Amino acid sequence: MWVSTLKRYAGIVFYRTLAGIKSEGRQNYLGYLWFLLEPMLSTLVLYIAFSQITGKGGPEYVVFLILGMITWQWFESSCMLGATAIKAKYGVLTQFNLPKYIFPIVSIMVNTWKFLCVFVVILVTAAVFGYTPNFHYVYLPGLMLLQLLLIIGVTLPLTIGATLMNDLLTVVSSIFRLLFFMSGIFFDASLVPENLKSLFYANPMAVFIESYRAVVIHNQPPQMSHLAEAGLVSMAFLALGMILHAYYDKKILKLTNA
Amino acid sequence: MPDPAMTPLITLDNVGLCYRPQRTIFSRTKKEIWALRGLNLQIYEGEKLGIIGRNGCGKSTLMRVLAGIYGIDEGKMLFSRPNVHVELLSLGVGFEGNLTGEENAILNGMLMGKSRGHMLERIDKIREFSGLGDFFDYPVYTYSSGMNLRLGFSVAMETDPDVLLIDEVLGVGDEVFAAKSEAAIKEKFSSNRTVVLISHDAETIKRMCGRAIWLEKGQILAEGDPGEVAEKYHTGAHQYKI
Numbered sequence: 001m002w003v004s005t006l007k008r009y010a011g012i013v014f015y016r017t018l019a020g021i022k023s024e025g026r027q028n029y030l031g032y033l034w035f036l037l038e039p040m041l042s043t044l045v046l047y048i049a050f051s052q053i054t055g056k057g058g059p060e061y062v063v064f065l066i067l068g069m070i071t072w073q074w075f076e077s078s079c080m081l082g083a084t085a086i087k088a089k090y091g092v093l094t095q096f097n098l099p100k101y102i103f104p105i106v107s108i109m110v111n112t113w114k115f116l117c118v119f120v121v122i123l124v125t126a127a128v129f130g131y132t133p134n135f136h137y138v139y140l141p142g143l144m145l146l147q148l149l150l151i152i153g154v155t156l157p158l159t160i161g162a163t164l165m166n167d168l169l170t171v172v173s174s175i176f177r178l179l180f181f182m183s184g185i186f187f188d189a190s191l192v193p194e195n196l197k198s199l200f201y202a203n204p205m206a207v208f209i210e211s212y213r214a215v216v217i218h219n220q221p222p223q224m225s226h227l228a229e230a231g232l233v234s235m236a237f238l239a240l241g242m243i244l245h246a247y248y249d250k251k252i253l254k255l256t257n258a
Numbered sequence: 259m260p261d262p263a264m265t266p267l268i269t270l271d272n273v274g275l276c277y278r279p280q281r282t283i284f285s286r287t288k289k290e291i292w293a294l295r296g297l298n299l300q301i302y303e304g305e306k307l308g309i310i311g312r313n314g315c316g317k318s319t320l321m322r323v324l325a326g327i328y329g330i331d332e333g334k335m336l337f338s339r340p341n342v343h344v345e346l347l348s349l350g351v352g353f354e355g356n357l358t359g360e361e362n363a364i365l366n367g368m369l370m371g372k373s374r375g376h377m378l379e380r381i382d383k384i385r386e387f388s389g390l391g392d393f394f395d396y397p398v399y400t401y402s403s404g405m406n407l408r409l410g411f412s413v414a415m416e417t418d419p420d421v422l423l424i425d426e427v428l429g430v431g432d433e434v435f436a437a438k439s440e441a442a443i444k445e446k447f448s449s450n451r452t453v454v455l456i457s458h459d460a461e462t463i464k465r466m467c468g469r470a471i472w473l474e475k476g477q478i479l480a481e482g483d484p485g486e487v488a489e490k491y492h493t494g495a496h497q498y499k500i
Contacts, residue, residue, distance in 0.1 A: 008368070008371070008373060011368060011373065011374055012368050012369065015364070015365060015368065015374065016365065019354055019357055019361060019365055020354075022356070022357060022361075023354050023355075023356035023357055024356075026356045026397065027356060089352075091351060091352075092351055092352040092369070093327070094322065094327060095327075095346055095348040095351045095352070096327070096346070096348070096351075096352070096369045096370060096371075097325050097326040097327050097344075097371070098369065164280075165280070249329075250326075250327075250328060250329025251329055253327065253328065254275070254276070254277045254278065254328055255277075255278055255280070256280065257279060257280040
């Protein structure tokens, strides 16, 4: 029985995600075209900003920055959207008996779809700058899956916390801001002092950003030991999230002020 | 009256549920609000149970407990068999404005516990019953509120739960659809489905239900024949404050 229930939840997530994508596509005159136009625009903006303002310039630095930025954005915007998803769907959740993780995961998946579109644009941009697709691209799906695991892992406890206490969002967005500067988006990991390296790599986002760059720019496999660590951190968050959801699933709507 | 020898489908034993509203460090609202307390109730297979009570008496909370949306804080809730599908009749909740009536019908049915296949098989019936015509293929944001209700109702009628919980909605929409929807609800009442109907209107309960309870401050004040319960409610309801 629980298998069919799980299948139904997976179906809800899948079709809600499709619906979310369709729904976004229908909001604008240009519709689905925006899934490609928007990343092209933002890539252009980042290119103009970074190639002109930073003294470094050069195609390598631009691709380097853009890869870091979009990887980070996928993480941050998914977590923040997912964190508020229970409150946003309060009206639906008080009518239907649904697990509370469904809508956060739907937000994450819609956002992931957008990331994939962006990523394609970035790969094309990289190719234009001379970083043509290489054999190590086979690592990309695995990398994305691992990052998705981290995103879901961080979002699950966060959405419970933010539903119970709104204040948490403000604190977390500050923490994200801090991580944004510490994940090596603007600098290469080789610039991190030796004694701080283990701390730097304890942040899974730093690991992921470096891994994408290794594959796309340097035509190298990612550092497996770092990825294993990042995977462990993701699993820890995921476990915490599952415990919290099991405990609060039937309680949280009675405790919130949505 | 149900046969006392019958085993109830759902048993609530000394059930209590409390809300703990969030507080800030500068304001103090009540710490705990017990919406249900010491509630004992049996719901029998196939019966039509009416719940009558004033605003804030715990009716909607009770429905959400039965539907499995809220967990209880005290007591026990038991089902006589596993996998009893209890569903709250809700109209148009969770519709996505940018999706068409058809897309929303399928998604909504899935939220109510049905598979996509189940909904796809019934989509023509839903289209037919809703009477929305071409609007069924239009985005829901183009609908009037009445059309929204029509669609929501038509979907709900195709989800066939074991126990249907109805909160004050009988006839919805304009005159034409109200007659149709009330007839559909009555059909649910005449089938062997278990139905729980909430209302603050005693007449509706008398007309539709085989047994009734009067709920006040989360407890049952009277139980039994709808006529008698309604009578007690009429004479007694005024002495209670929210």
